Amino acid sequence: MRSRRLALALPLALFLPLVTACGDAADGASGPSGAKTVTVTVGYQSKTINTVTAGTLLRSLGYFEQELAAAGKKDGLTYRVVWQDYATGAPITAQMTAGKIDIGSMGDFPLLINAARGKQLKEPTRLVAVTGYNLRGGLNTVVTAPGSPLRSLADLKGRKVSTSVGSAADGTLVRALRRAGLDPAKDISKLNQQPSVGASALAAGSVDALSQFVAWPGLLAFQGRATALYDGAELNLPTFHGVTVREEFAERRPGVLDAFLRAQRRATDELRARPVAAAESVAKETGLPAEVVYLYNGAQGIATFDPALRPELIAALKEDVPVLKEAGLVKDVDVDAFVDTAPLRRAVPAPAYPKATAAKPELWLRGQESTRSFDSPGALLRALKGADVRAAYVPDAVTGTLWFADRAVWVADGGEWRAFVTRAAAERYVSGHAGSRVVAYADAVRLAS
Incomplete structure (x- = not known):
């Protein structure tokens, strides 16, 4: 997939001729006014929507540029942000180890490859924040x-x-x-x-x-x-996406990294406070249906957004190393050396968000800017009758993974209704619960009372 390079300029001086390159290579470049320009290159994956607080949503909100503009007023520097969009984490790692991307976001397995390649090519990287996670692996x-x-x-x-x-x-x-x-x-x-x-x-x-x-x-x-x-x-193994930075860049430009992490926290606050608006924004930027974005990033979504480097996520990262070693993709990874919690503590001293709670069924009606949640799958089914539905979501009865209600496998068990992401899970439940049966979605809506 071809990469897209979009530069957002701050401030007006950036429209003047510049001699710049990616990353710290831009340090020392000056415009006619004599002000030094620092170019910061961020690699992201627009369609990997659990990275949006460090990518698509963050870029559209302009928070990083705002933070750098404020910093520029204090240090006399001019900052230029270049955003590069990729389909997967591998090309971001390749560009980081070549010194051409300063900050990147990717999933947990690619993060480990990022760490290994960085060490191997003497361009070490650090994991400094999380974007979205699921403690059971539902991503x-x-x-x-x-x-x-x-x-x-x-x-x-x-x-x-x-x-x-x-x-x-x-x-x-x-x-x-x-x-x-x-x-x-x-x-x-x-x-x-x-x-x-x-x-x-x-x-x-x-x-x-x-x-x-x-x-x-x-x-x-x-x-x-x-x-x-x-x-x-x-x-039942945590999976997550996170933010990685070139170690040399982090040490030379700690203020820029701080600005990024503050901006990421602001984007996370925005997503959590206005999940429907955030889903619509990401959908507009990526071309993905907003209903799909909301499945993962919504109020009850499969992902929980929190920049904190939670211990259970780092422990899961260590469990991933043997899988990659067996596949011949890495020799070894020192996860403890790769993870750096200091920048986030320095830039965003606020406490972490609470852990994710069990998802509830949710209904998004057409023309509505908010969603409605329900205490049970049966209550959702009853609300669906005659409704002008944009999307309806229901958690898996065992794993809690949210799924589209009309794509889930429904089971009637006495007067109760349960939904499952897969047919196999539904059949396992039925085999262990006498009298229960799989029911087609349309029939479930019709029969719910």
Whole structure:
């Protein structure tokens, strides 16, 4: 996917001729007024929407530029921000280790590769903040084509599966297959593909399943192009996205890093305070449906946004290292040396947000700028009758992963209703609860009382 480079200028002096380059290479460049210009290059993934507080949403709000403008008034420098958009974390790492990107955001597995490559190429990086996380691993999903005969991971034996090797979604696939009794190296044919290529391959029937990270599974399900086969939250292992910075840049320009982290916190506050507006904004910038963005980033979304480097996330990062070592993608990673909590404590001394709470069913009506939550799936079903629905969301009865209500698998159990992300999970529940049965979504709405 071609990268997009957008420069946002601050202040007016930036419209004057400059001799600049990416990162600290710009230090010392001066305009006619004699003011030194510092160019800061930020790599982000617009469609990996759990990084929006360090990427798409942050860029659209202009908070980083505002923070740098304020800093410029104090230090006499002129700051220029260059935003570079990529499909995955790998090219961001390549640019960082070449000294061409200063700050980047990516998922947990790519972060470890970022750390390893940085050390190997003598351009070390640091993990300084988190963007979005899910403590059970619900940000990654394995999907199949609608109407596929596949019903469980065990059915993938001998099949072709598309994923992005080295991504968190690949890590989910490897771990999930092992739990299902399959050898990821022998029992499936794995195709290493970009998410968009894998989505096309699934639609064309050239692969049997696709394992990908946010927002691809939700997008394909929303479009009716995929059905969930495996909910990553079944692993019950945290997954997250985070912010990495070149160590040399962080040491030379700590004030710029502080400004970025303050801006990220402001963007996080905005997303949490106005999740519908934030989803609409990200949708406008990325072309993704707002309903899909909200599935992950909404008030009850699959992701929780908090810059804090929580201990449980760092512990999960350490558990990811052996998976990447086995795949030959890294030799080893010193996670403790990679994680640097000092910049966030310095820049954003405020306490962390509370942990995520259990998601509730949620309804988004057309023409509404807010959503309504419910205490039970049955209450949501009743509210759906005759409503002009833009999107309805329901948490999985076991994992808590939010999913589109019309794409979930519904189970009637006496007078109670339960929803599941996958057919396999619903059937496991039914097999253990006499009298319960799987019910089609339309029938569930009709029968709910």
